[in-house]
Structures are given as C-alpha cells and as structure tokens.
Amino acid sequence: xxxxxxxxxxxxxxxxxxxxxxxxxxxxxxxxxxxxxxxxxxxxxxxxxxxxxxxxxxxxxxxxxxxxxxxxxxxxxxxxxxxxxxxxxxxxxxxxxxxxxxxxxxxxxxxxxxxxxxxxxxxxxxxxxxxxxxxxxxxxxxxxxxxxxxxxxxxxxxxxxxxxxxxxxxxxxxxxxxxxxxxxxxxxxxxxxxxxxxxxxxxxxxxxxxxxxxxxxxxxxxxxxxxxxxxxxxxxxxxxxxxxxxxxxxxxxxxxxxxxxxxxxxxxxxxxxxxxxxxxxxxxxxxxxxxxxxxxxxxxxxxxxxxxxxxxxxxxxxxxxxxxxxxxxxxxxxxxxxxxxxxxxxxxxxxxxxxxxxxxxxxxxxxxxxxxxxxxxxxxxxxxxxxxxxxxxxxxxxxxxxxxxxxxxxxxxxxxxxxxxxxxxxxxxxxxxxxxxxxxxxxxxxxxxxxxxxxxxxxxxxxxxxxxxxxxxxxxxxxxxxxxxxxxxxxxxxxxxxxxxxxxxxxxxxxxxxxxxxxxxxxxxxxxxxxxxxxxxxxxxxxxxxxxxxxxxxxxxxxxxxxxxxxxxxxxxxxxxxxxxxxxxxxxxxxxxxxxxxxxxxxxxxxxxxxxxxxxxxxx
Numbered sequence: 001x002x003x004x005x006x007x008x009x010x011x012x013x014x015x016x017x018x019x020x021x022x023x024x025x026x027x028x029x030x031x032x033x034x035x036x037x038x039x040x041x042x043x044x045x046x047x048x049x050x051x052x053x054x055x056x057x058x059x060x061x062x063x064x065x066x067x068x069x070x071x072x073x074x075x076x077x078x079x080x081x082x083x084x085x086x087x088x089x090x091x092x093x094x095x096x097x098x099x100x101x102x103x104x105x106x107x108x109x110x111x112x113x114x115x116x117x118x119x120x121x122x123x124x125x126x127x128x129x130x131x132x133x134x135x136x137x138x139x140x141x142x143x144x145x146x147x148x149x150x151x152x153x154x155x156x157x158x159x160x161x162x163x164x165x166x167x168x169x170x171x172x173x174x175x176x177x178x179x180x181x182x183x184x185x186x187x188x189x190x191x192x193x194x195x196x197x198x199x200x201x202x203x204x205x206x207x208x209x210x211x212x213x214x215x216x217x218x219x220x221x222x223x224x225x226x227x228x229x230x231x232x233x234x235x236x237x238x239x240x241x242x243x244x245x246x247x248x249x250x251x252x253x254x255x256x257x258x259x260x261x262x263x264x265x266x267x268x269x270x271x272x273x274x275x276x277x278x279x280x281x282x283x284x285x286x287x288x289x290x291x292x293x294x295x296x297x298x299x300x301x302x303x304x305x306x307x308x309x310x311x312x313x314x315x316x317x318x319x320x321x322x323x324x325x326x327x328x329x330x331x332x333x334x335x336x337x338x339x340x341x342x343x344x345x346x347x348x349x350x351x352x353x354x355x356x357x358x359x360x361x362x363x364x365x366x367x368x369x370x371x372x373x374x375x376x377x378x379x380x381x382x383x384x385x386x387x388x389x390x391x392x393x394x395x396x397x398x399x400x401x402x403x404x405x406x407x408x409x410x411x412x413x414x415x416x417x418x419x420x421x422x423x424x425x426x427x428x429x430x431x432x433x434x435x436x437x438x439x440x441x442x443x444x445x446x447x448x449x450x451x452x453x454x455x456x457x458x459x460x461x462x463x464x465x466x467x468x469x470x471x472x473x474x475x476x477x478x479x480x481x482x483x484x485x486x487x488x489x490x491x492x493x494x495x496x497x498x499x500x501x502x503x504x505x506x507x508x509x510x511x512x513x514x515x516x517x518x519x520x521x522x523x524x525x526x527x528x529x530x531x532x533x534x535x536x537x538x539x540x541x542x543x544x545x546x547x548x549x550x551x552x553x554x555x556x557x558x559x560x561x562x563x564x565x566x567x568x569x570x571x572x573x574x575x576x577x578x579x580x581x582x583x584x585x586x587x588x589x590x591x592x593x594x595x596x597x598x599x600x601x602x603x604x605x606x607x608x609x610x611x612x613x614x615x616x617x618x619x620x
Contacts, residue, residue, distance in 0.1 A: 189215030
C-alpha cells in the first residue's frame, strides 16, 4: 500500500494528540450524568489530580476548579501573594508534585523536541524592545483594528515563565508592571490561560496570557477594560482567525471585539498576540444596556457536555457543566433548568411558542449558523462547549460565541462528543478526524448505550433523520458521512470531505438539542438555512473578506517575521492567507492548515449549492 508521507505524518501527529488527551481524560463515574456512565477503567490511580485536567469537577467535560492557594499562603492578609508568599506556594506545589499529589502534568507543557511546529524554527530570545522604540496610540480605542499596539510587561523576577506555569490552574496571579502608549500601570495581575493552547506548547514558546488591570487597584483599567485576553493563536499560523471570526459574528449577534497586539516581556519582544475582549459586565453593558442578569460560561473541553440537555430538576447536575460568572442565585439555576426542560421535552409543533418568551430564537439560530458555516472546531456542533449564555433582566436567554481561534478550518471529528461520547474519541481519528467508511456491521444509534442518551435516539439517528434523508442521500448531497454511535463506549465516527460540513449535521444528533430540537421545527429550520446562506453569500465572499484579511495580514507581517517565539514558521504565516502549504503547521509536521482564501472559496461554494438544493431563497 502506497501511503503519502504527508498523510502518514499527519496521522501519527493526530494519534499523538489523541493519546495525550486520552491519558488526561481518565475521570471517575459521574453520578450527575443522566446514565451514570463513566469512562473506561485503565487500572491504577489517575495520572493527575483535582487541578486542571483530572478526576472530579476539574476533569474533562466539567467546570475546572482552581486550586485555592492565596488564602493558604497570604500571611499579610492583603488578598494576594507577594514575592515571599509566592515562593512558599511554589515550594508547596513542588513538594506536592514530588509526592505524587495534585499536580496537573508537566509544568512545561506536554510538547517536546520534534513535535511538528516546534521543529520548524527553533526558538530564541526576541529582539530587545523598550517603550521609546514604538509608536503610541493614546487616543485610539483599545480594539482599534487598524493599529498594532505594543504592551510592555515587567515582572519582578527573571523566571516569570516558570512561575506562571507553576501557578497555572490556581487562584494565584503574578504581579507585573504594564506600560501601554507611554503610560505606566502598576500591579497588574498576570496568569497563563487556555487548555490545549497551554499544554501543547513547550516552555520558551508563546503562551496565552490574561491580564487583570484591577488586580490591586480596583478602578484601574486600560481603555475602559479591566481584563485583557492575549491569545497565542496555537492552531492558527495567520493569527487572524479569531479577529476575523468575531468581526463576522458581530454582524449578527453580540460577540467580543478583537484585534492584534505585540507583547514585550522584561525588555524582550514576544511577538504578536490576538487581543480578545472578555465576556464580563462591560460586555453585557455594551450589548444589553445593563450589567445585571446572569452570565454563564460553557468551559472548553473535548468532553464538553454543555449541550443544554435536560438533566433533571436538581441544579447540582448543571453546576458541574455550566460555570456561573455572576452571583450564585438559585433562581438563575432554576431558569436554566427550565430552559433545558422546555427545549428537550416540548413537542416540535409547540416548541417555537414555548421557547419564544425565554430564548432569543433568532440569535440562537444565527449562533448555530455561524458555528457551522465558519466551521468552529471548538464550537457547539462538534462538542457542545466553548460558548456563553446570558439571561437578561426579563428572563430571556441569549446564546453567544466565546472561542473562535479554530474557525476557518477543515472540520474535525467530534472529539469526546457530548453526553453520548463520553468514553472516547470520534473513531480512530478523534480530533483531526480520519476514519473508515461505514460498514454493514455498524450498530444504529441508541443500541447498546442505554440510559437517557438512548431516549428518542432511534428517531434521530443518521439512518432515520427527521427530514427523511438516509446516509446514502447525505453522502450524495454533501460528500460527507456522519457515522453512528457504536456499543457501550458511545463512539462516533466521521469522514468529511474537505470543508463540506453538512449544515444540518447537528440536527441529526439527539445529544445536541439546541440544534436537533430547534431544527426539527420546519419554520426554524428554514430561518436557520437562510442564515447559513446569508453568511456564506455575504462574508465568505473573498472579494469582501479578502481585503479585511489582507489589511490585518499586512499590519503584522514584519512583526511575525521577526517573532522568535511564534508557534509556526514564517512561511506558514505567508501561505496561510491565500496559499495552501502542505506544511502549514498543526499538531505535527505535514498536517495542513487550509488557507483563509481556500476555505472561504470552497466553503462558500459548497454552502450556496447546498441551500439552493433546499430551495432557500437568496438574501435580500
């Protein structure tokens, strides 16, 4: 058998990622799950403890609790740790790690020599940079898309990177001075952020940062914003995917602002980051005119179970999945439970009327359309996580985008999946998705899984979808096949051709009720497909998207070339706009990252052909 070397390298790199995540995913049976079904028993104790990626609430698929160290080591009682107190906390963590305690994996991440993109260009210290070397923009908004600000961080100690890594997934923030546009901001709190964007990046490489402007001075802000999220674009050699995706999102529903910045740390340039607005009170105030209401975050996880499934009336089951960012009000949880119950248990012919008072249906349909049309591989369609929920003061819910750095890409397999995919990855490919075609031996969905996951699944399985299409017709229409869940492991498989992700793929999955329930209503399905068409027709047109992407690309081109800490090669950055290099980065050499232009052209053509076949009228 003749196997292309690039495909072999791709397969091996994806398998390495799968093995890594499998090792991290060993969590005990969760009694709050509808069927009480837990992951397989590999024998022996789990490799990591309660902080970050391991058993209990901190494991995959749930709210990850931070280890509380401040109260333990805050000797002077000021609510934060000074240098001496942080030293004691680090010694404690080191002892804990040596004793096989609660440490969460290697401090330096999981990557090592030869892992794909790190082998492209070796890291080295960046050029020296001081505030006098850069242009200031004191009058420009923080998220002005036409400029690239430079943020200067100064830590007390030279080993700041090790310190931030050791305090990952704790409540400790490391203080630093920040200079922006010539102005000094004292006592800014800094911590590493992200999951795969942290653990898959080795020491000395660009990692995502969060800055708390009000860490000590509660009235301190930067351009009106108290928190900055600086993303390392770990799946994006262009640095542009988050910025472009959020710009498109904001055309249709509330979504974060984003632009590009440079960061210098202790006088050394660490290169380009995506600067993304936080989902907080300021965000809600801007879009909804008030800071009141309840805000939830659905944490990112390969085991994301934030599908809005109905798990019973006990709020405890939901608290393990949805992270409430506002006051822990019993009424807020009761309202969320009621939304899930209404969504899941109301007959299709009555669902629109029942949901209209408690859910912004128009925005929910647009959210689903954007999630699919832009192929968000961190989104609801793939693993029901990485999005936000807001309940306004009238008791109406709004579904909002949160994580967009893996958009404009080829679709991946569903990872761990939603409630029905808790045991394993989506077929042999898992994330990154490569799998065999279906065979006659495949079990229909709902067989061998039991419990609540199977309830009603026979009516929604791919060989009996609600609109009457079977696998053969789906393949003929979209060039894609969505496989069945198999046996007690809840496995799912997918083989998708290029960017041809079926817009109705989640509509056939009972484990994704926000899509499957809404799109079972003919009028809502028609509105959703019209939204898909409008997004494809308007924003995936390279004559419109291209100039925007090229402007951002040209703004940072020189900075990226000089960036010694970036995760991809300079050639991958250049190819990522309008080319398609077979070595454009990804988890391992040879895994191609489709260029923005190729994605837009191919996805637009596929979607417009798809909706035309459904008889969806053109947008006016």
